[in-house]
Amino acid sequence: xxxxxxxxxxxxxxxxxxxxxxxxxxxxxxxxxxxxxxxxxxxxxxxxxxxxxxxxxxxxxxxxxxxxxxxxxxxxxxxxxxxxxxxxxxxxxxxxxxxxxxxxxxxxxxxxxxxx
Amino acid sequence: xxxxxxxxxxxxxxxxxxxxxxxxxxxxxxxxxxxxxxxxxxxxxxxxxxxxxxxxxxxxxxxxxxxxxxxxxxxxxxxxxxxxxxxxxxxxxxxxxxxxxxxxxxxxxxx
Numbered sequence: 001x002x003x004x005x006x007x008x009x010x011x012x013x014x015x016x017x018x019x020x021x022x023x024x025x026x027x028x029x030x031x032x033x034x035x036x037x038x039x040x041x042x043x044x045x046x047x048x049x050x051x052x053x054x055x056x057x058x059x060x061x062x063x064x065x066x067x068x069x070x071x072x073x074x075x076x077x078x079x080x081x082x083x084x085x086x087x088x089x090x091x092x093x094x095x096x097x098x099x100x101x102x103x104x105x106x107x108x109x110x111x112x113x114x115x116x
Numbered sequence: 117x118x119x120x121x122x123x124x125x126x127x128x129x130x131x132x133x134x135x136x137x138x139x140x141x142x143x144x145x146x147x148x149x150x151x152x153x154x155x156x157x158x159x160x161x162x163x164x165x166x167x168x169x170x171x172x173x174x175x176x177x178x179x180x181x182x183x184x185x186x187x188x189x190x191x192x193x194x195x196x197x198x199x200x201x202x203x204x205x206x207x208x209x210x211x212x213x214x215x216x217x218x219x220x221x222x223x224x225x226x227x
Contacts, residue, residue, distance in 0.1 A: 004159075033213065040124070042204050042217025043160065056213050091159055103148045103167075103208060105215060107159040 002027060004108030006092050012114045013082055020078045021111045025094030032075050033105060034067055035091040036060065043091050043107075049075060082115045089113075119143050122205055122218025131227050135192040139205035139218045142186065146207040146216075149181050151190045154202045154220065163203075164190065195225045 005024045013019050025032050030051050035043035046065070048056040051072035061067075064082075069075040079086055089112050093105040122139045129135055137151075148167055152160035164179040166172045166188075172179045178191040188207075192199055202220040 031213070033215075035215075040219065042120075042122075042206070042219050043215070044217070045214035048213040058214070104150070104162060104165050106162060107152070109159045112157070 004092055004094055004106055006090075006108040006111050008111060009109060010112050010114075012116065014116050015082060015084060017082055018078065018080045019082060019113065020076055021090055021092075021113075023075045023077070023092030023108060025074070025092070026096070026106060028097065029094035029106075030072065030097045031095040031105075032069055033093040033095075034075070034077050035093065035107075037089040037091055037110070038087075046077075079113075082113075084115050087113055087115045117142065118219075119216050120205065120207060120218045123221055124219050126222040126224060128224045128226060129195055131195060131197060131225055133195050133225070135195050135199070135223060135225075137190040137192075137203050137205075137221050137223070139188050139207075140186055141188075141207055141216075143207070143209070143216070144183075144186070145209040147210045148208040149179070149188050150206040150208075150215070151177075151179055152204040152206060152217075153199075154204055156201075160204055197225050197227050200224045 007022045032049045034046040037043040049069040064080045067077045089110040091110045093107045151164040154160045169183045176193045180189045204220045205218040206215040
């Protein structure tokens with residue numbers, strides 16, 4: 001399967017702990033996005049990378065959140081000092097270089113985070 | 117007011133029915149319009165992608181965009197139980213990277 005992959009798929013942590021999620025985009029997709037989705041809502045944009053450069057961040061991405069994409073391949077999203085309000089599905093998406101299709105974003109299966 | 121409004125349903129139809137799903141939006145800068153399908157506890161799956169106004173058909177699915185009314189629709193013909201999912205509309209400006217989603221409509225197709 002050559003789709004977007006995310007790891008882990010599920011994470012349970014205690015309030016105050018740090019967590020890190022990984023996303024592997026579709027091969028040769030140079031654009032990568034992180035979104036957060038809470039129950040009964042649509043995904044909300046967090047941040048965007050083109051290659052290794054982080055070009056846009058949402059106001060939702062507080063100081064406790066940091067994302068990286070070293071070498072323009074996989075990406076990590078870290079949440080420090082987790083809070084119960086961080087409980088959500090964290091979705092990664094990627095889109096291709098081809099300018100004809102770069103507006104289409106393909107999503108991974110998500111990482112479901114539960115903060116106790 | 118949300119930029120994108122979508123009736124959350126739930127919507128329940130019999131197998132074989134024509135389903136109509138809709139979103140309205142307020143941001144006139146939106147130029148790209150998508151529909152995603154999301155099964156329970158899975159990531160969204162891209163169904164349809166449309167640029168600007170007009171219609172697009174793909175098998176049993178038809179997407180319509182009316183920019184003058186700021187209204188988009190997804191029609192599903194001959195609906196199947198396997199179509200039971202949450203359908204999310206999403207929109208994007210020409211500039212920028214983010215998709216703005218509706219909250220999703222939960223659809224159940226009963227056999």
